[in-house]
Amino acid sequence: MIILGPPASGKTGLALRLAAELSRPVLCKDDVKEALFDVLGSTDREGSRRFSEAALAAVLRMARTQLCAGSCCLIEGNFTRNHAAALREILGASQASAAQILCSAPLPELERRFAARVRHPGHLDPAVSADDLRRMAEQQSSFLDLAGGRWVYESADPAAYSALLRDLKFRRL
Numbered sequence: 001m002i003i004l005g006p007p008a009s010g011k012t013g014l015a016l017r018l019a020a021e022l023s024r025p026v027l028c029k030d031d032v033k034e035a036l037f038d039v040l041g042s043t044d045r046e047g048s049r050r051f052s053e054a055a056l057a058a059v060l061r062m063a064r065t066q067l068c069a070g071s072c073c074l075i076e077g078n079f080t081r082n083h084a085a086a087l088r089e090i091l092g093a094s095q096a097s098a099a100q101i102l103c104s105a106p107l108p109e110l111e112r113r114f115a116a117r118v119r120h121p122g123h124l125d126p127a128v129s130a131d132d133l134r135r136m137a138e139q140q141s142s143f144l145d146l147a148g149g150r151w152v153y154e155s156a157d158p159a160a161y162s163a164l165l166r167d168l169k170f171r172r173l
Contacts, residue, residue, distance in 0.1 A: 026073065028078075045128075056077050
């Protein structure tokens with residue numbers, strides 16, 4: 001399962017809930033990124049973007065290992081169309097199928113959550129402007145070009161989680 005979406009859309013929270021509910025391992029991009037910050041230190045916004053790409057590459061590598069070993073896993077991160085080819089290669093090599101869950105929330109809610117959240121200081125969240133957040137929300141609000149099931153998770157809707165979980169269980173994912 002690939003959990004994607006813009007910043008503050010509820011990706012990590014959803015991934016952790018689903019992992020517990022479905023008894024699946026979860027690989028979260030920010031766990032890797034924050035470990036990189038702890039070891040290598042943080043830099044500027046460009047350095048943070050490079051750490052993001054390195055963290056996503058590490059998540060994909062670990063997912064490949066899980067899938068090639070015959071295990072399912074959830075991966076979570078701000079995946080974009082630039083990651084689709086790597087994901088297709090991993091799915092082909094492991095003969096696995098993809099299910100994408102796109103996390104979504106209205107822009108004012110994303111802005112409110114982003115301003116309120118407390119994360120590792122290496123993310124440099126205070127340096128992210130409202131325009132940057134809007135641009136990221138636009139770029140990261142679509143499914144990847146991958147075969148398989150697709151769900152939109154409206155994280156601001158209190159009923160969305162139970163409906164999503166019911167559907168995933170019904171489809172035996």
